[in-house]
Amino acid sequence: MILRPQVSDLKVIGYYTGRLIIGLSLTMLIPLVVSLVSKEWNPALDFVIGLASSLLLGFILMLICYTSRELTWTQGMVVVSLSWILVAIVSAIPLYMSGHWGSFLDALFDSVSGYATAGLALVQDLDHLSNGHNMWRHLIMYLGGQGIVVIGLTFLLGGGRGAFSMYVGEARDERILPNVVQTARFIWLVSLVYLVIGTFVLGITAYLGGVAPPRAFLHGMWVFMAAWDTGGYAPQSQNILYYHSLPFEVVTLCIMILGALNFRLHYAIWSGNKKELWRNIEVTTFSFTLLVTFIMVSIGVLGRGIYPESIMLFRKGFYHVVSAHTGTGYQTIYPNQFAEWGGLALTGVIIAMAIGGGACSTAGGIKVLRIGLLFKAFLEEIKRLMSPESAVIIQKFHHIKDMLLNDKLVRNAALITIAYLVLYFAGSVIGMLLGYPALNSLFESASAAANVGLSCGITSPSMPALLKITYIIQMWTGRLEFISVFVFIGFIITVLRGK
Amino acid sequence: MNLAQRYKGMDIRDIAIGIGTEIVWALAIISIGLIFGTILVIMHSIGWF
Numbered sequence: 154m155i156l157r158p159q160v161s162d163l164k165v166i167g168y169y170t171g172r173l174i175i176g177l178s179l180t181m182l183i184p185l186v187v188s189l190v191s192k193e194w195n196p197a198l199d200f201v202i203g204l205a206s207s208l209l210l211g212f213i214l215m216l217i218c219y220t221s222r223e224l225t226w227t228q229g230m231v232v233v234s235l236s237w238i239l240v241a242i243v244s245a246i247p248l249y250m251s252g253h254w255g256s257f258l259d260a261l262f263d264s265v266s267g268y269a270t271a272g273l274a275l276v277q278d279l280d281h282l283s284n285g286h287n288m289w290r291h292l293i294m295y296l297g298g299q300g301i302v303v304i305g306l307t308f309l310l311g312g313g314r315g316a317f318s319m320y321v322g323e324a325r326d327e328r329i330l331p332n333v334v335q336t337a338r339f340i341w342l343v344s345l346v347y348l349v350i351g352t353f354v355l356g357i358t359a360y361l362g363g364v365a366p367p368r369a370f371l372h373g374m375w376v377f378m379a380a381w382d383t384g385g386y387a388p389q390s391q392n393i394l395y396y397h398s399l400p401f402e403v404v405t406l407c408i409m410i411l412g413a414l415n416f417r418l419h420y421a422i423w424s425g426n427k428k429e430l431w432r433n434i435e436v437t438t439f440s441f442t443l444l445v446t447f448i449m450v451s452i453g454v455l456g457r458g459i460y461p462e463s464i465m466l467f468r469k470g471f472y473h474v475v476s477a478h479t480g481t482g483y484q485t486i487y488p489n490q491f492a493e494w495g496g497l498a499l500t501g502v503i504i505a506m507a508i509g510g511g512a513c514s515t516a517g518g519i520k521v522l523r524i525g526l527l528f529k530a531f532l533e534e535i536k537r538l539m540s541p542e543s544a545v546i547i548q549k550f551h552h553i554k555d556m557l558l559n560d561k562l563v564r565n566a567a568l569i570t571i572a573y574l575v576l577y578f579a580g581s582v583i584g585m586l587l588g589y590p591a592l593n594s595l596f597e598s599a600s601a602a603a604n605v606g607l608s609c610g611i612t613s614p615s616m617p618a619l620l621k622i623t624y625i626i627q628m629w630t631g632r633l634e635f636i637s638v639f640v641f642i643g644f645i646i647t648v649l650r651g652k
Numbered sequence: 653m654n655l656a657q658r659y660k661g662m663d664i665r666d667i668a669i670g671i672g673t674e675i676v677w678a679l680a681i682i683s684i685g686l687i688f689g690t691i692l693v694i695m696h697s698i699g700w701f
Binding site for chain 1: 678679
């Protein structure tokens with residue numbers, strides 16, 4: 154029986170949520186500085202107001218709910234879900250005040266999309282957005298990719314008893330190092346090292362492509378942030394198509410693929426275990442599914458006479474399959490051009506989006522680890538059926554070390570996979586009810602729920618508010634991988650029902 | 653506490669080699685995509701599908 158939460162439980166949740174809000178609010182200082190350096194006074198004022206509002210909310214929560222108690226497992230899960238909502242709301246304040254979003258719902262949509270690393274956007278006149286607001290959009294994505302709890306664990310909260318539950322609640326069920334705080338810090342180490350390298354390489358590539366030096370550096374940093382965190386925001390409305398540069402596309406492909414790698418795999422490789430790249434179940438599954446979906450897309454587009462040259466097929470077909478599979482959402486075509494691709498190619502992209510990248514990475518979707526485990530379990534079952542009744546079938550897989558495939562692992566993988574499929578389907582049904590074609594609805598729904606950000610044209614400021622809210626819920630639920638969201642909903646019901 | 657103490661003996665050299673390995677691997681995946689795409693274009697041009 155689940156007991157009704159006491160006032161003391163609510164205070165613990167409020168106190169830690171307040172701490173996380175304050176921590177995330179302080180990151181608004183970065184776009185504030187960018188605005189001041191760029192002499193953008195009105196955007197600077199937006200960030201002062203946004204910072205003041207969020208600090209006020211955080212301090213009020215901490216004062217009212219002050220406690221010295223540590224988080225329990227359930228409380229940690231509730232804090233994660235609640236923080237993600239509240240942090241997205243306060244982060245939307247400076248966006249809305251810029252005047253580039255039609256309503257606060259639109260600004261909240263982009264804020265949630267940024268934190269969830271989806272990349273679907275409702276911003277208007279993006280090409281004239283200030284440097285400060287562009288910095289904030291991409292920073293939101295960078296913070297969300299690592300996870301706001303990971304930020305909290307790294308800089309604010311320490312490694313108390315509830316720390317691990319918050320870490321797990323943010324869809325990171327793999328501990329890289331024995332201590333969860335060290336794990337969080339390692340995730341930041343990898344991301345910051347690659348931020349320096351990626352910004353430099355993309356900045357140089359953009360400069361050689363004709364972008365003026367200060368902008369080339371800023372674009373390099375922003376595009377890196379969104380590519381590494383498999384987000385998909387870009388500073389120009391044409392997305393990556395704006396650069397018209399093959400080298401730029403190859404560099405972003407490279408970053409997207411690396412961003413979709415499991416941080417545990419990064420740790421293994423950085424520790425000298427290079428063979429892991431060829432043996433790991435996630436890598437082999439990713440390579441296989443990438444190839445299969447690329448074949449589907451290629452046959453689909455070539456059959457319709459689109460991209461008949463290999464370099465065009467690479468820059469349009471392969472680029473979008475990688476963008477979809479890693480959950481990034483970068484595009485080198487206009488959204489409406491997906492309509493020319495036909496059913497087979499679009500289905501290939503939808504499957505790639507639905508599968509997603511590595512577990513414990515910045516990517517969304519079902520995750521290649523779960524697909525690999527289910528495939529192994531399927532093979533095991535076939536072997537079992539073909540073997541004598543007395544035979545003992547043992548299935549192993551390699552993920553950092555050799556592991557036995559047991560029923561618990563398969564059950565967990567199957568449950569999360571089913572939950573994702575239901576989420577994709579539910580969003581597409583709502584899209585169809587609102588009058589959009591079935592395949593387009595499924596495409597956009599999978600893109601939102603798997604935190605991809607590719608759009609076939611449905612996502613726009615003029616789409617119905619119900620669909621905006623649906624995609625917000627899908628992005629939030631998909632990013633947190635259900636568990637903490639279910640615990641949060643269960644917690645609310647328990648509070649209301651009294652049991 | 654320095655990097656080596658914190659991450660079980662991992663130093664700057666290990667990190668540089670690790671990053672190099674990862675980038676080569678990512679470029680290998682991209683190259684395979686380009687080669688595979690070229691094969692598919694050739695197959696399509698001779699009417700295999």
